[in-house]
């Protein structure tokens with residue numbers, strides 16, 4: 001059978017990994033694809049010391065790749081919204097299939113890209129864009145195709161999980177662990193995308209679109225980062241039997257879709273709570289299958305390349321099939337425009353930590369504020385001041401309540417003369 005020829009744009013962490021995996025495992029890959037996959041050309045701005053490109057043609061102009069008549073599949077591994085978008089749309093325009101790991105591009109410009117691909121009868125595949133090497137796009141779109149998805153929740157940023165794990169286990173400093181994640185190639189070009197939850201929000205947007213059959217709505221995803229998580233909260237979470245994870249959560253409710261990324265306390269008994277380091281984990285609950293869990297490396301050269309190459313293999317396997325036979329993003333005419341709930345309308349449990357003057361009646365005032373708003377307390381710890389300079393602390397876990405009621409309660413607690421500073425709030429998910 002005729003080989004499939006690939007052009008790789010970007011030879012950094014993921015591009016380099018993809019080149020090496022395609023080369024090293026060429027025989028196994030050809031057996032699975034039913035034909036040989038040949039790297040025809042590479043475009044890069046910087047050479048990669050971990051890659052020997054041998055006799056493969058290398059250019060610094062991506063246009064040479066996406067207009068190359070020899071190339072069947074263009075693999076976009078540059079990142080960002082500008083050159084990457086030119087590459088993807090240029091490839092589609094030239095009748096080529098596309099594989100990309102670029103979640104930012106898909107989450108923000110996916111609708112335009114998928115429409116262009118559909119018009120041209122080509123595929124756009126992006127397994128590497130969500131949870132790196134874990135085949136979670138395939139699991140949700142194909143493996144769980146029979147189900148009405150009720151909810152999904154995931155640790156979907158490797159850099160963030162690496163930082164939280166190292167802070168908790170080794171007491172390391174946030175900035176120091178972030179620098180290591182960057183050196184290991186896990187972080188985005190702009191690492192605020194990782195620590196402020198933007199990257200996770202891109203991924204949650206994509207996964208939720210497939211899970212619920214809704215448009216890509218990145219701008220409606222509530223996003224909160226991990227940069228304000230303190231070692232104190234990590235310690236109290238442990239004491240209460242929880243772990244703090246940077247979680248993407250989406251849920252189908254009668255009022256709309258709940259779509260959010262934020263630091264989250266999860267009971268240690270839930271398997272996702274102990275998924276550490278650069279690993280990602282995604283739980284998906286479907287009405288027929290119940291709970292399912294997918295775990296694996298969420299970032300890094302070869303784990304991500306594993307997903308990129310799997311997409312190339314899928315394209316190669318179906319290469320002679322008609323375009324409609326390939327599994328693309330969603331059938332456009334079947335997309336439902338269900339509303340995404342504003343954060344004030346979501347329901348969840350909460351962890352609250354407040355610093356108070358160490359005097360009689362403080363606890364009672366806080367309890368009254370909560371009970372007047374129908375908020376039930378599930379657990380409570382009171383910590384005496386550690387020294388004369390520090391304050392007493394009250395740590396609370398509540399039952400589920402609507403966020404706007406909790407906002408109102410926090411405002412009232414902060415207005416008490418006994419409360420010092422602002423209240424720390426972390427949402428709690430039991431994942432059931």
Ligand SMILES: NC(=O)C1=CN([C@@H]2O[C@H](COP(=O)(O)OP(=O)(O)OC[C@H]3O[C@@H](n4cnc5c(N)ncnc54)[C@H](O)[C@@H]3O)[C@@H](O)[C@H]2O)C=CC1
Pocket residue numbers: 009010011012013014015043044045046047060061062077078079080083101102103104128129132185186187188189298299300301304
């Ligand atoms: N690093 C990771 O673990 C993961 C990254 N991704 C995504 O994969 C994509 C690539 O990320 P990395 O490999 O980490 O980035 P990187 O910064 O390591 O590599 C980018 C590559 O693009 C090349 N490049 C930049 N501008 C260019 C231009 N104008 N023309 C030709 N080449 C150009 C650079 O020379 C470099 O080879 C991004 O979309 C990222 O979000 C997805 C999953 C995991």
Ligand SMILES: N[C@@H](CC=O)C(=O)O
Pocket residue numbers: 129131132156157158159160186187188194199298299300
């Ligand atoms: N920066 C991302 C890379 C993979 O998507 C992460 O850390 O998860």
Ligand code: NA
Pocket residue numbers: 127128129130131132133134135136137307
């Ligand atoms: Na994936």
